[in-house]
């Protein structure tokens with residue numbers, strides 16, 4: 001008796017993929033909740049939206065983690081830069097909102 005049909009295997013794998021995608025969405029939502037708070041803290045204290053030296057350290061760490069996990073480090077860095085670009089956009093908006101509120 002075969003263990004499962006190709007269709008059953010595909011469905012089982014897709015079910016895991018759906019769970020992983022859901023976890024990623026929840027983790028990203030948590031990350032953005034934190035970064036929104038950082039954005040307000042920075043705006044209220046006139047700190048710059050971006051911190052390139054922190055980003056460089058994060059990229060080095062993530063690339064090393066990716067290598068250990070057999071994930072393409074280039075992909076890990078691209079993913080990080082994509083997310084950070086959105087964070088900086090939020091921080092810039094937060095800074096503009098705080099400045100508007102002061103006027």
Ligand SMILES: C=C(O[C@@H]1C=C(C(=O)O)C=C[C@H]1O)C(=O)O
Pocket residue numbers: 035038049050051052054055058083084087088
């Ligand atoms: C969240 C911060 O602001 C920016 C966003 C970062 C991030 O999303 O990890 C890292 C550095 C900053 O450019 C921070 O300074 O910690």
